[in-house]
Amino acid sequence: MPKNTRASSGASSSKKPRWSSEKRSARGLPTERPRGGAAPAERRPGRPQRAEDGRPMWEPRGKDAKFRPERAPEERRRSARPPFDRDARPARDDRPARSDRPVRSYDDRPARTERPARSYDDRPARSERPARSYDDRPARTERPARSYDDRPARSERPARSYDDRPARSDRPARSYDDRPARRGSDERPARGERRSYDDRAPRRSYDDRPAPRRDHEDRAASPNPFPEDVVLERLTAQAVEATAVEGLGFEDLGLGQNIVRAVNELGATEPFPIQAATIPDVLAGRDVLGRGRTGSGKTIAFGAPLVERLLQLNADRPGARREFGRAPRALILAPTRELALQIDRTVQPIARSVGLFTTQIYGGVPYARQLGALQRGVDIVIGTPGRVGDLAAQGKLDLSKTVITVLDEADHMCELGFAEPVQEILDLTAPGGQKLLFSATLDKGVADIVDRYLVDPAVFEVAGEDQASSTIDHQVLLLEQRDKQQVLIELASGPGRKLVFARTRAFAEQLADVLDDAGIRAESIHGDLNQSRRTRALEKLTSGRVDVLVATDVAARGIHVDDIALVIQADAPDEYKAYLHRAGRTGRAGKEGTVVTLVPRNRRRRTEELLARAEIDAEWTSVVPGDDVIAELAGR
Incomplete structure (x- = not known):
């Protein structure tokens, strides 16, 4: 007996039997089972009635009522429902045993050997079928050839003639007299009387334009490719x-x-x-x-x-x-x-x-x-x-x-x-x-x-405020770019307070870190810092808690720290005024001071032009790390 029979019998045994009319009446339900069209209130008593849109029409409760549905008293619920009788349930033993069920038999089917064999004998054999023939078609050689003999030869065609057209000289001349005159045509002057352009201003000449710049090397080395550093005329004083x-x-x-x-x-x-x-x-x-x-x-x-x-x-x-x-x-x-x-x-x-x-x-x-x-x-x-x-x-x-x-x-x-x-x-x-x-x-x-x-x-x-009467010594150290940081460390390692100028804020912080790593107490000051940090950095230099202050041009004007004997320009400025104000941080009030500018070899020409605009005659020295001139400038 196949599995399908067992599954169907198990499903029928697990299905709950329907209540009879007596059991429905004993449980307080209508004897007739409600159908699909019955109203919700008729299906089960005790349920709230619903409105036309299907929502239940609940009665409002008071504020002190607990959130639980209204239930009937215990006595009424127990009296309305008969006690549960386990023996009333249908027993599983009333089902016939599997052995008592009739065995399914397939004996009424004829055996495969007794079935009539399928026969194709009524079909004619392939050899007996008539062969397909194309003999009714005419051969290609028997088809009539396509002929163009009915066309006349090119030489026999009549030549095209244009003799029936009148000669150009016989054609009537084209006249525009019948066209309406243009608006204002009478006011136009004749060609001989038209305006002369001899009184126009001479054409603009571009010969006085300056030649294009070709200093590509300096342009790549400078962050501002076209620095505007013009020496203006001084006011008469x-x-x-x-x-x-x-x-x-x-x-x-x-x-x-x-x-x-x-x-x-x-x-x-x-x-x-x-x-x-x-x-x-x-x-x-x-x-x-x-x-x-x-x-x-x-x-x-x-x-x-x-x-x-x-x-x-x-x-x-x-x-x-x-x-x-x-x-x-x-x-x-x-x-x-x-x-x-x-x-x-x-x-x-x-x-x-x-x-x-x-x-x-x-x-x-x-x-x-x-x-x-x-x-x-x-x-x-x-x-x-x-x-x-x-x-x-x-x-x-x-x-x-x-x-x-x-x-x-x-x-x-x-x-x-x-x-x-x-x-x-x-x-x-x-x-x-x-x-x-x-x-x-x-x-x-x-x-x-x-x-x-x-x-x-x-x-x-x-009067007389020039380099000759100044107490500031200007020195330029010509070096390789890779040696700049080491030379800076050697210059800053000497005694006393020193001020180092850098062109960018990032380079100023980098130099301060390099000096700290070398054991030299240093702080940086630039425009990205808030005012409290900038003031605190200046106080550290003034009080002697740091020996070196690395700054951008924000400190080039107006910062006065006593006893700064050495100003180091790690980056030469682009403007001669910035150079003068950087140098003015030392040698104040008649005291002596030294300004050292570190210049890579590819920036020499630009630095010479800068010093010429500032009217400064500096001493140039080519150095490498460890030279005696560096130790002399550092005061060691």
């Missing part, structure tokens, strides 16, 4: 001889006793030439332009007379000096945060000596402290153009009472793109206010500001 100020003191220049005492405490006992030349005119209220080399005392040259001038102006306004929330009366702008902080370190003690207050306004730090100082009221604001212009645009900084404005490193601010912001700031100051411009390289780059805002300015420079 009145030269001040150093001998003309001998024997003068700050009291003789018109400064008060408190200010003179504060200046002396800063280390300036006698005025420098640029200070002696500019202080009297500043006190007189004139616009002044001062040009002096780095380290010549320009900060005191405008800081000390600015404080004295404010005292004179406040004398006409009694009580205004201590007014809460007062607007600043003086503004000093610098291109970098470091220079602004250095100016504040010089001007703040001078201002406090007479009861005036200063504050710094620059970017990279939160606004809260700066806004708090402005709300309390200050007399002198020292900051950078970006943050000063931002606060002025927000209405947090009132410059309408500013009567004295100082631009330190004015040419550098214009080079950095601050010319327009500086002009916007100057427009916000009091009309007719005093303007002071100071820089080490004051030239025609600030001519627009000078012509627009300064009235009959007094221009001063110190």
Whole structure:
């Protein structure tokens, strides 16, 4: 008996038998089994009625009701349902045993041998079938050949003749008289009367254009292929001889006793030439332009007379000096945060000596402290153009009472793109206010500001401020690019504080790591660092916790650290002004200093041109690591 029979019998035995009408009645159900069309309420009592869309219509419950369906009491449920009787279930033993089932028989089928064999005898044999014949077709040779004899020969065809066409001379001439005249044709002049072009301007000539550059080697070596380093014409200035100020003191220049005492405490006992030349005119209220080399005392040259001038102006306004929330009366702008902080370190003690207050306004730090100082009221604001212009645009900084404005490193601010912001700031100051411009390289780059805002300015420079009278020794070491880091380590290993300049921020950090690995304490400073880290790096160099500070050109202007005897330029700058300001970090206030520039051999020509623009005559020396000249420059 095959497996299918067992499976069907097992499925029928496992199927639950249907209840009879008596069992349905005993369980409280209708005797008739509901069909598909019956309503849900008729199928089973106790269920909630449903709406037309099929959803149950539940009755709302109270807030204290538990989340469980409503159930009938236990007694009613038990009485409505009969007790379970296990014996009432159909027993499995009532099924007949497999042995009692009739055996399935296939005897009624005829045997395969008794079945009639299939016969194909009624088909004719292949040999008896008629062969297929193609004899009814004519042979190819019997078919008629295709003939073109019915066509006439080419020689017998009539020649094409054009004799029936009239000759060109017999054709009527083409006339355009019947065409309508063009619009305005009567106004057109005859060809002989048309405009002559002899009065046109001569054609533009391109012969005066400069020849294209061919310095591909230098272009590949420099990060900026087309550096714009143009030596501008210097402003005409009145030269001040150093001998003309001998024997003068700050009291003789018109400064008060408190200010003179504060200046002396800063280390300036006698005025420098640029200070002696500019202080009297500043006190007189004139616009002044001062040009002096780095380290010549320009900060005191405008800081000390600015404080004295404010005292004179406040004398006409009694009580205004201590007014809460007062607007600043003086503004000093610098291109970098470091220079602004250095100016504040010089001007703040001078201002406090007479009861005036200063504050710094620059970017990279939160606004809260700066806004708090402005709300309390200050007399002198020292900051950078970006943050000063931002606060002025927000209405947090009132410059309408500013009567004295100082631009330190004015040419550098214009080079950095601050010319327009500086002009916007100057427009916000009091009309007719005093303007002071100071820089080490004051030239025609600030001519627009000078012509627009300064009235009959007094221009001063110190005579004889050239390399011959300078205390800075300039050295250039010519080397291979692969030897640069080793030579730098040997130069930095000597005693004293050293300042190393690099062109890029990444190279500055790399050199600081190289020096640290060589056992030389070094820190890096560049524009990617926030102000607190930059200030902390400068404090480490000033306090002696590090011996070398590796910086980009952000430190080339305005950073003053005492006793820096050696400046190393790991990368030569692209602009001669940057070279002068880098070199100005040493040899300050008459002290001696050395500037060493490391130049690869493929950059020699460009460096020579740079030194020529800076009017520097340096000594060139070809070196390799371990040479005695390196140890001599390092001071070992």
